[in-house]
Every structure is written in structure tokens, then in C-alpha cells.
Amino acid sequence: MGLVRLYAAVAVSGFRRYATYRMATAAGLFTNTVFGFIVAYTFIALWNERPHLGGYDQAQALTFVWVTQALLGAACLIGGGFQEELQERIRSGDIAVDLYRPADLQLWWLANDLGRAVFQLLGRGVVPLLVGALCFELALPRDPLTWLVFLLSVLLGVVVGFGLRYLVALCAFWLLDGSGVNTLNGLLSIFFSGTLLPLAVFPGAFGEIVRMLPWAAMLQVPADVLLGRHGGAGGVAAALGFQTMWAVLLLAAGRSVQAVATRKVVVQGG
Amino acid sequence: MADAPAGVLRRAGEGVHAYGLIVGMWVRSTMAYRTSFVMMALGNFAATALDFVGIAIMFTHTDTLGGFTLPEVALLYGTTSTSFGLADLALGTMDRVGRRVRDGTMDTLLVRPVPVLAQVAADRFALRRLGRVSQGVLLLAWTLYRLDVHWTPVTLLLLPLMLISGAVIFGAVFVAGAAFQFRAQDASEVQNAFTYGGTTMLQYPPTVFATELVRGVTFVVPLAFVNWLPALRILGRDDPLGLPGWVDFASPLVALVCCALAGAAWRAGLRGYRSTGS
Helix, strand or coil, X not given: CHHHHHHHHHHHHHHHHHHCCHHHHHHHHHHHHHHHHHHHHHHHHHHHHCCCHHHCCHHHHHHHHHHHHHHCCCCCXXXXXXXXXXXXXXXXXXXXXXXXXXXXXHHHHHHHHHHHHHHHHHHHHHHHHHHHHHHCCCCCCCCHHHHHHHHHHHHXXXXXXXHHXXXXXXXXXXXXXXXXXXXXXXXXXXXXXXXXXXXXXXXXXXXXHHCCCHHHHCCHHHHHHHCCCCCCHHHHHHHHHHHHHHHHHHHHHHHHHHHHHHHHHHHHHC | CCHHHHHHHHHHHHHHHHXXXXXXXXHHHXXXXXXXXXXXXXXXXXXXXXXXXXXXXXXXXXXXECCECHHHXXXXXXXXXXXXXXXXXXXXXXXXXXXXXXXXXXXXXXXXXXCHHHHHHHXXXXXXXXXXXXXXXXXXXXXXXXXXXXXCHHHHHHHHHHHHHHHHHHHHHHHHHHHHHHHCCCHHHHHHHHCHHHHHHHCCCHHHCCHXXXXXXXXXXXXXXXXXXXXXXXXXXXXXXXXXXXXXXXXXXXXXXXXXHHHHHHHHHHXXXXXXXX
């Protein structure tokens, strides 16, 4: 029980830390909304040419645009998150102090990141989606259950994103300066999560492969859950199962890399 | 009175010299982590290239977007990417002003005998941003080769004029954004809407966007002068607002006005600066 309380406290502090910067949140909201408008118009132009591209009608395509903007902060779709901070601790050697603590390094950062994600979903997600719904015709579901499943899918997506970013952060044990891998991580995420274009629009076999990769769990799956594109309960369960599989695999990978990396620290510190 | 312009020129010269020295320092510092630098320059190149891959994927499903073909969109894309890339390379790190105001390190810059603008502009100069410029230039070269337009001496002259004016306009937006951060320290992200958002918008034909939006980026934040208006002239198309023809050549003038306004905003911001005292 004590451990649950500990990680809950870490999550709350992650939430409160981001909640402190109200101006930054407002600025982010403004930028997300502006981008939403720009992308929405380009999608309208494309869907005017090809009305059922990727199996979306125009309202669904526009919903995808605004869901993307709403999840941009929470799921770190174009970069951001905790990894720079952890990398700096690795580079400076502060990580040795972290490893002394009676808390698990991975769970600590996961709790912290979930707290951040919840704040960014509320602080930076709700308004763009509302603005989008007011200014464009969106295909948002009326069923509260769909929204609940959507939130669950977003949570799983954030955990998958965390799993990837944790691996990226640990690269600092070998590279010391993590900015290169962070950039690479941002790029992969922009392209393979569906932030740039819905993965449903990617052509042929390439599209098939892209939709199997972990990044698809970050945006494409939650968006499709909201749009009701997975069909009945079975389809939704399969989609959530896909996300859970990647979350478990990536967290396990993070754990193994952490084990190797911390052995390395002991060697250096000895 | 006579020596006033000379004084201004001398000060500008000092600023540029100091800018060069600080930039040189940061370049040497960047090269200390060579692997990371290479990865980040490539990443910067790829980040811009990805945007174009997105557009190219769109064009696998359609022949025209807003009535424009792929090489035509590529001209818009290449010109704004080059202009924005140059401005981003030279001034892109100015969005750290807010952080400096917050943590009090702005004071250090004020006591040095070098123009503050030059120091802030060169602060943490990021050579990796060459990646974005080179991507823009490469794409521009490809589209000029592919594009089927009738070049005249006028349109040939318009091309470099557009690239330089565009870079200056984006540069002015960076300076104005930095000036704004003296007041709203945490709000540095607002300027991303105008810089990154602006260049994203300019990658697409104006016909794609609602008329009010096009009007906004013509008359309020004059980004339409970066590439839309001159590029439409090169492509032999009418602009959707039906502006008079001479407007297509007004970019250098607009760029100068933007610089004057951004300069005034910067001086006002700096005058209003109060140290955190820490």
C-alpha cells in the first residue's frame, strides 16, 4: 500500500508541476488550435478530392485532426516529456542518487509522466477539441461509453509512448548527450503515430506495416476508437489488446536496458 | 546630426561582429559532441523532409490539391522552407529569452558591452538547423527542374528576392516573438504558431484555406509576402484575394517594415525589462 501511495504522490507532483505554468499552457493551447485550423483546411482540400480516403469521411478526417491536436501534449506526439531531465541526471551523475532511493526508477518516471499526461490532456486537450467541434463539423460520438473507452485507449497510448521515451532516455548512459536520439524519437513519433497524416491513408504494404508498429498505439488507435472504426466490442478489445501488448513489451525492454545500464554505472562509480 | 547614422552603422557593425564571435563559440561547443551533432543535423533535415513526405503521400491519392499540382506545391514548400530555415538558423534560438528573464540570467547580457539583441540572437546558436535550410534548397532545386513555367527576367529576379525577403520577414517574427517574451515569459510557445505554423501554412496553396485566414496572413501578420504572392506570380496564377499586380513585388518593402516594427517592439520590450533580482 505504501508503494502505491508513493507513486500516486509522484504522479500528483508531476501533474502539479505542469499545472504551475498557466501562461505556458495557454500559449500551448493557442498554438495547438492554430495548427488545428491549418491542418484542418489541408485535410478538407484533400478529402474534397478524395471523399472517402482511408475509409474516413470528411467529418471523421477533421475529427482526426482535432483529436491529434488534443493529444499532442499528453501523448508527446511531436516530442517533449521527461527524457531530457532524466538524461541530464544521467550525464551529471545525479542518477546515482536516484538509484539509491527506495523506489523503482522506471515506475517513478512512469508515475511522473502519467501525472504530466493527465494535466496536459485536461489543460491542452479539451479546448482544441471544443474549438474544433465549434468551427467544423466533426464526427464525435454521443455514447459516453465510447468516450470512456477512448480515455482508456489514450492512457494505454501514453504508456506506450512512455515505454519508447524511457528507452530513448536510457541511451544517455552510452551517448551522454541525448539530444540526437531525442530528435530521432520525435521524428519517428510524428511520422509513425499518424500525427502527420492518419496511418489509414498510408499506401499499400507500407501502410499495413506502419499500423502494426508501437507508434500506432499512441494516436491512430485512440482516434479510431473514438471514431468507432473498430466495429463492435470484439474489435475494440483487439485494439486495446494491441496497445497493451506494446506497452508490456516496451516496459519490459526498458527494464532490461535499465538493468544493463545501472550495472554500467556501478562500474564507473566504483 | 551628421554622425548619427554613422553611429547607428558602427553599432550595427559591432553587433554583427559580436554575433559572429558568439556563434563561432557555440559552433565549437557543438562540435564537442560530434555524433550528436550529426544526428541532430540529419534529424533537422529529416523533420522538414517528413512534412514533404506527408504532402507527397497526399499526392499519391490525388493529382491536385486546391487546384495546384505537386511541383507547384513543391515550389511553395521549397521557398518557405528555405526562407524560414535561414531565419531559424540565424535567430531561432531567440525563444530562450523568456527563460533568461525568468531565471535572471538576462542581467548578465545587459552588463556586457555588446548589443543585447546580438547576444540573444547568437545564444546557443544551433548549427544543426542547416539541415532545414539544405532540405528547402534541395527541394527548390528539384521543383525548379520539374516545374513547367515560362521564366522571364522579372520572375527570375523575383525568386532570390522572395527568398531573402521571406527570411527577413520570418526573422522579424522571431525578434517580435522574443520581445513579447519580456512581458509573457512562459508564453514562448505562442510564437511557434506564427513561425512553425506560418511556414506550415505557406507550404500549401492559399486556395486551400478560408479567405479570412488568407486575409489574416496578408494584412495582419504579412506572411503571404514570404512566398505566396511572389510565387503565384512565378506560377502565373491569380491570388485569391484579387490584389493589384504590383503587390507581388512588395515583399522587400514589407520585409523592411516588419524589421522596423520588430526593432521597435524589441526596444520597448528591453526598456520594460525588470530583473527578477535573484
